[in-house]
Amino acid sequence: MTTIASRPEVLRYTAFSSDPAGGNPAGVVLDAGALDDGDMLAVAAGLGYSESAFLTAPPEGLDGPEGRTYRIRYFSPKAEVPFCGHATVAAAVALAERQGPGPLLFATQAGPVPVDVTEEDGAVRATLASVEPYVEDVADADLAEALAALDWPAADLDPAFPPRIAYAGARHLVLAAATRARLADLAYDFERLEALMHRLDLTTVQLVWRESATLFHVRDPFPVGGVVEDPATGAAAAAFGGYARELGLVTEDAVLTLRQGEDLGRPGELTVTLRAGDPRVRVTGAGVRIG
The missing domain is CATH 3.10.310.10 (Diaminopimelate Epimerase; Chain A, domain 1)
Structure with a gap:
């Protein structure tokens, strides 16, 4: 487990709404490289949201936009889940606020998930493309x-x-x-x-x-x-x-x-x-x- 001093910032975003009181809230950790599985589960349980997203460096060989490709993992308060849509949107919006809108690629346990983020009149929207259903x-x-x-x-x-x-x-x-x-x-x-x-x-x-x-x-x-x-x-x-x-x-x-x-x-x-x-x-x- 990481020490409290070394833990990265935990952001809070809501997805599928432009109102913080609407949609589905998610925790987002943009640099989770120092966290192990127990840390991620503890963060998710502490937040109490249905899921939280944890981003790290992409796996080798994944061909995505330079500087905009990540491995992403999702934890509920009880366990890891293979894919979560609202936490993907939340993470994409958080990244767009720091890097600007544009394409992203997330490596999930279910497979690669491309996301496109746009901004219009101050509203940020993300579109994910699922793995094959x-x-x-x-x-x-x-x-x-x-x-x-x-x-x-x-x-x-x-x-x-x-x-x-x-x-x-x-x-x-x-x-x-x-x-x-x-x-x-x-x-x-x-x-x-x-x-x-x-x-x-x-x-x-x-x-x-x-x-x-x-x-x-x-x-x-x-x-x-x-x-x-x-x-x-x-x-x-x-x-x-x-x-x-x-x-x-x-x-x-x-x-x-x-x-x-x-x-x-x-x-x-x-x-x-x-x-x-x-x-x-x-x-x-x-x-x-x-x-």
Whole structure:
């Protein structure tokens, strides 16, 4: 473990909102080279945010923009996670404030993730391009256990959106509510859902309700990270984009708006862009420093 005197500065940013009181907060350490795994976990646990990002020098052989390529790791208060969208956006915004907007490349455990940062009228926005997504079926028994843990009757699901496990850097169980009221009523069995998620290697459960063809409201229980609910979830947004395209629920070229955090009093907005012929899913959001 590093000594207190040698620990680098821990920054605090929110992602998917330009309001520090909105979106999803993340810790960001821009120079984590002196920290070991225990240090990173301790920082993340001390902050209590759903994830924090830790940047170090890039691995050898990674071809990215000079001076703008990094290895990035993500820790929840309980454990390391392979990929986190909101902490990626937060880190990208923090770097842009120091280096200016432009391209970045992050080496994540899930693979290389390019990020493009822009600034317009003082607002900084970052767009990440996910690793290649996939979708897989969920067993009937596992679905029944998830619904029991959520206390959601199967009749409250939207039949147009079949339950699936979706991946775009991390695994998420996608469940669609038939009504906004169903989505708003979230009081689940923390330990029961956590146990199922560990068994299925899930990062969050992506709960969605479709308001219109391209507008969705989403919520993400995150008990495996030690957090009841994630306020704005970029990794799940990317996975959902891949899911919606794979199942033909949206057009091949589509721009989706995901609103998240409203039920927590931390509203945020995620833009998901799909391009025909390109497997990557792009997730865009604003970011701003807290405090």
